[in-house]
Amino acid sequence: MASDPRNVEIKYTKLFIDNEFVDAVSKKTFSVLNPSTEKVIVEVAEGDKADVDKAVAAAKAAIARGSEWRTMDASRRGLLINKLADLLENNLDEISAIETLENGKTFEFSKIITSLSVNVLRYFAGFTDKIHGSTIPTDGPLLTMTRKEPVGVVGQIIPWNYAIMMATWKWGPALAAGCTIVLKPAEQTPLGALYLAALAKEAGFPKGVINVVPGFGSTAGSALSWHPDVRKIAFTGSTQVGHFIMESAAKSNLKKVSLELGGKSPLVIFDDFNVDEAVEIAADAIFSNHGQNCCAGSRTFVQSKIYNEFVTKAAAKANSIKVGDPFCPESQQGPQVDKATLDKILSLIESGKKQGANVAAGGNRVGDVGYYVQPTVFSNVTDNMIIAKEEIFGPVQSILKFDTLEEVIERANSTEYGLAAGVLTKNIDTAMVFAQAVEAGSVWINCYDEAIGPHTPFGGYKQSGIGRDLGEESIKEYLETKTISIKLPVKN
Numbered sequence: 154m155a156s157d158p159r160n161v162e163i164k165y166t167k168l169f170i171d172n173e174f175v176d177a178v179s180k181k182t183f184s185v186l187n188p189s190t191e192k193v194i195v196e197v198a199e200g201d202k203a204d205v206d207k208a209v210a211a212a213k214a215a216i217a218r219g220s221e222w223r224t225m226d227a228s229r230r231g232l233l234i235n236k237l238a239d240l241l242e243n244n245l246d247e248i249s250a251i252e253t254l255e256n257g258k259t260f261e262f263s264k265i266i267t268s269l270s271v272n273v274l275r276y277f278a279g280f281t282d283k284i285h286g287s288t289i290p291t292d293g294p295l296l297t298m299t300r301k302e303p304v305g306v307v308g309q310i311i312p313w314n315y316a317i318m319m320a321t322w323k324w325g326p327a328l329a330a331g332c333t334i335v336l337k338p339a340e341q342t343p344l345g346a347l348y349l350a351a352l353a354k355e356a357g358f359p360k361g362v363i364n365v366v367p368g369f370g371s372t373a374g375s376a377l378s379w380h381p382d383v384r385k386i387a388f389t390g391s392t393q394v395g396h397f398i399m400e401s402a403a404k405s406n407l408k409k410v411s412l413e414l415g416g417k418s419p420l421v422i423f424d425d426f427n428v429d430e431a432v433e434i435a436a437d438a439i440f441s442n443h444g445q446n447c448c449a450g451s452r453t454f455v456q457s458k459i460y461n462e463f464v465t466k467a468a469a470k471a472n473s474i475k476v477g478d479p480f481c482p483e484s485q486q487g488p489q490v491d492k493a494t495l496d497k498i499l500s501l502i503e504s505g506k507k508q509g510a511n512v513a514a515g516g517n518r519v520g521d522v523g524y525y526v527q528p529t530v531f532s533n534v535t536d537n538m539i540i541a542k543e544e545i546f547g548p549v550q551s552i553l554k555f556d557t558l559e560e561v562i563e564r565a566n567s568t569e570y571g572l573a574a575g576v577l578t579k580n581i582d583t584a585m586v587f588a589q590a591v592e593a594g595s596v597w598i599n600c601y602d603e604a605i606g607p608h609t610p611f612g613g614y615k616q617s618g619i620g621r622d623l624g625e626e627s628i629k630e631y632l633e634t635k636t637i638s639i640k641l642p643v644k645n
């Protein structure tokens with residue numbers, strides 16, 4: 154890699170179909186921008202329906218009866234996934250530099266996230282030969298067993314906030330189950346996924362098992378979710394697009410659907426918890442990855458007795474966060490991913506000001522080049538304000554006041570989202586009552602955002618999603634269960 158990671162060479166800019174990098178059928182390209190400089194990094198081939206058709210055909214051939222992939226020993230599939238993990242690890246700095254270049258997260262954070270992605274692949278590599286059915290004591294002289302089979306070709310559509318990690322979250326369980334893949338990365342961040350595709354080829358995956366088609370949601374993404382030969386679609390992104398995906402699955406071929414969508418997750422802080430520690434946990438919960446986290450703790454509920462002290466300290470904490478060039482080691486927050494995201498965040502900040510919330514810190518854009526936003530803290534936020542209801546997906550902390558456990562459970566749950574929640578208290582009863590009552594797929598007690606690793610299922614209640622990523626549960630999303638019964642001459 155170049156000695157300055159900013160100058161990392163971009164080697165892969167075409168669609169990856171059938172183990173080859175190819176131009177789009179239309180020959181069209183689109184620009185990938187650096188959110189820190191607003192300059193074009195590179196032009197990338199723009200996939201559309203014709204390219205999705207080609208990629209799905211390749212993926213279908215790769216899983217046809219008698220194909221190398223379908224007849225491969227499960228243990229060998231595991232070796233291939235492990236090889237991919239090794240290659241990712243060996244190229245960690247380079248791929249992390251690409252993530253920072255196209256996404257804007259700090260280089261230090263990119264490296265942490267890429268190494269977590271290595272762990273994800275290793276976890277699923279270990280699963281390939283441990284996926285088994287059972288024998289069932291049916292009535293009559295029968296031997297009945299279940300067999301787990303891959304669902305077939307899967308379409309995967311991912312967002313830009315963790316470009317590499319989202320690809321590994323989706324590829325790991327799909328490959329462990331024996332499926333073949335067409336991935337559409339987000340239009341803002343196709344480069345990391347293309348790099349990963351090149352590593353998959355180097356690892357030795359047979360052609361057609363993994364295909365990557367960069368392009369836009371309404372064209373390439375939509376073509377994938379409507380495709381009649383795609384048997385399952387896995388999506389991470391906005392709740393709005395989640396609705397489109399469900400609709401296309403319903404109206405095309407009833408493909409299976411798993412969705413990991415947005416959130417407005419509550420972090421509830423009781424007055425028996427150390428305020429300084431709570432401020433740190435709450436800041437990490439909202440400001441990590443510039444607030445571009447589906448499970449961001451974006452509603453900070455603080456009990457009345459410590460409310461004022463918490464707000465003062467939370468503002469000081471936000472003011473201390475260093476915003477700047479994501480490749481600079483001192484930077485703790487880089488730019489937001491693109492202009493549309495910046496504009497959305499700034500307009501939501503304006504709505505907070507207009508609706509009477511108090512700006513305790515930040516509240517503005519930083520500079521006029523690059524999509525930088527000041528870490529922002531709002532106090533005196535009430536449940537009816539837009540900033541307390543809509544997913545901002547930016548570095549904006551909204552602090553709400555509460556008095557009782559019952560009240561805060563009710564308010565925490567009064568949202569259509571249900572991805573995550575946190576509670577900080579020294580009282581085990583309070584913690585457990587909250588954890589059991591809150592409608593969320595992940596709940597953290599006395600921490601936030603911890604243990605999102607390969608082992609733990611991750612997903613949402615209500616309109617935050619359907620199905621689970623990660624953990625053993627995620628593999629089930631990619632499997633069919635076949636029941637086979639054999640008539641025997643005698644029961645024994």
Ligand code: TXE
Pocket residue numbers: 310311312313314337338339340368369370371373374375378389390391392394395397398413414415446447448494497544545546
């Ligand atoms: O998401 P989109 P965007 C939330 C967050 C953010 C907002 C908008 O609040 O501010 O969504 O972000 C593809 N058919 N989250 O616009 O549009 C698209 O190309 C098929 C939360 O980036 O949902 C990209 O690959 N695919 C979230 C992916 O969907 C379509 C992470 C996500 O884009 C499509 C990202 C269509 N019609 C945003 N339209 C999380 N859960 O972490 C778009 N896409």
